[in-house]
Amino acid sequence: MLSRGGAGSPPSAEPAAGRLEEAELYRPLTINFGSLALPPTLRLLQRWNESLGDSETFYGLFGFYLQTGGFRYANTPCDAVVFGSTGMDGIHFALLTDFGRSADLEQAPVICVSPMEFDDPSTVIARNLREFLSYGEQDWALFYNVFADERQWRSFQEKSAREQAESQWRRSDEEESRLGALRKQFLAEAGLSAMADGWTNLQAVRLERAERRSIPTADSLGVIEPAEPGWNGTLPPLGRDTSPDESELEPWLRQAPRHARLAAIRLLQHHGLSPALAALLADELQALGLGEDALRLLFE
Numbered sequence: 001m002l003s004r005g006g007a008g009s010p011p012s013a014e015p016a017a018g019r020l021e022e023a024e025l026y027r028p029l030t031i032n033f034g035s036l037a038l039p040p041t042l043r044l045l046q047r048w049n050e051s052l053g054d055s056e057t058f059y060g061l062f063g064f065y066l067q068t069g070g071f072r073y074a075n076t077p078c079d080a081v082v083f084g085s086t087g088m089d090g091i092h093f094a095l096l097t098d099f100g101r102s103a104d105l106e107q108a109p110v111i112c113v114s115p116m117e118f119d120d121p122s123t124v125i126a127r128n129l130r131e132f133l134s135y136g137e138q139d140w141a142l143f144y145n146v147f148a149d150e151r152q153w154r155s156f157q158e159k160s161a162r163e164q165a166e167s168q169w170r171r172s173d174e175e176e177s178r179l180g181a182l183r184k185q186f187l188a189e190a191g192l193s194a195m196a197d198g199w200t201n202l203q204a205v206r207l208e209r210a211e212r213r214s215i216p217t218a219d220s221l222g223v224i225e226p227a228e229p230g231w232n233g234t235l236p237p238l239g240r241d242t243s244p245d246e247s248e249l250e251p252w253l254r255q256a257p258r259h260a261r262l263a264a265i266r267l268l269q270h271h272g273l274s275p276a277l278a279a280l281l282a283d284e285l286q287a288l289g290l291g292e293d294a295l296r297l298l299f300e
Contacts (some may be wrong), residue, residue: 028070031299032081034292036097039106041129042068042083044190060171060179061186062133063140064093070299073115074272077122077221078265078285078297080111083129090115091144095129098224099262099290105129109209111221112143121270122219124209125202130192139198153199215263219270225259235264244268246280253284261288269297 038046049058049066059065064084071082073090080094095108102108110126125143126132135142138157147153164170171179187194195201206220213222215235236244236252253261265281273281278298285294 028299029068031292031295032069032072034081034295036081036103036105036292038068039095039104039108039129041106041133041190045083045133048186057179057182059087060175061182063137067092072296072299073113075115075118075121075219075270076113076296077111077219078269078293079290080113080122080296081105081108082113086144093125093132093143096124096221097293099288099293101224109205114144117144120218120220122221124205124221127205127208130190131195131201131205133190134187134192134195135198135201136194139195139202142198142202150199214259217263217267217270219266221266223259223263223266225262227259228257231257231260235260235267244277246277249277250280253280258288273297 045062045066046068048061049055052058055065062084064086067082067085071085071092073092076082076092076094077096079097079099081097082092082094085092091112091114094111094113095105096102096111097105097108107128109124110129110132111122112125113122115121123143126135141156141160142153145156147156186192209220209222210216212224214225214227215233216222236249249264253264256264261284265284268277268281282294282297285291285297
């Protein structure tokens with residue numbers, strides 16, 4: 001059985017101290033990506049981050065700090081590969097593998113994880129990384145705020161623009177010009193165009209996601225694994241105020257179809273896991289052939 005803290009443990013024949021330190025240094029990166037290759041667009045971001053030599057300029061261009069190692073929260077989906085964080089309230093961005101169905105991370109959907117938003121911490125915000133980078137700075141607030149409708153969103157934009165113009169911390173005209181030039185340079189190098197309407201695009205992305213789900217879950221991601229015929233559609237009673245009985249959950253997992261088991265795992269992680277429950281679900285992921293997801297689930 002896998003257990004917390006045991007994921008990725010070194011072999012019993014202890015390597016030399018230098019090699020062990022190097023292994024520990026790269027362990028978070030290894031667990032985050034597993035056997036998946038870094039997508040070309042993420043490699044481009046890494047090159048820009050290195051050439052700029054300034055994380056704040058990178059943030060000004062893209063709205064996040066590059067994070068490809070051990071940046072995870074308890075409710076970060078175990079099938080998500082983290083690539084960036086905003087530096088606020090633990091909010092971070094990740095590529096969703098959909099439990100192994102999106103092995104090409106260049107094509108994987110992008111999600112925003114807001115750990116403090118307990119009702120709906122994870123939402124899809126782009127079809128892929130390239131689309132995510134096409135959003136403009138004026139759209140970034142869409143990722144981690146909830147707006148009832150477009151009117152409320154447009155009102156928020158207008159208010160934010162006024163406050164920014166009056167702020168003593170606003171950028172200078174020179175800095176705005178510099179970032180604008182860098183932004184155009186990046187879009188040209190990446191072969192991207194600036195998105196015309198972030199609100200409309202985001203609504204389309206989320207509608208497409210909802211239509212693809214075979215089972216919806218509380219975090220709005222759902223599961224896109226094809227549904228197996230003959231299943232009655234019933235998940236065990238799971239919720240923030242409902243602590244599952246492991247003695248009942250384990251036999252349910254053994255008899256449930258694959259897509260239902262994945263939905264239960266997503267829902268349980270959404271509400272938080274005890275160490276014993278995390279170990280049980282990690283074993284289930286292993287049995288489903290999702291060992292890398294199991295390691296992410298257990299990573300601390």
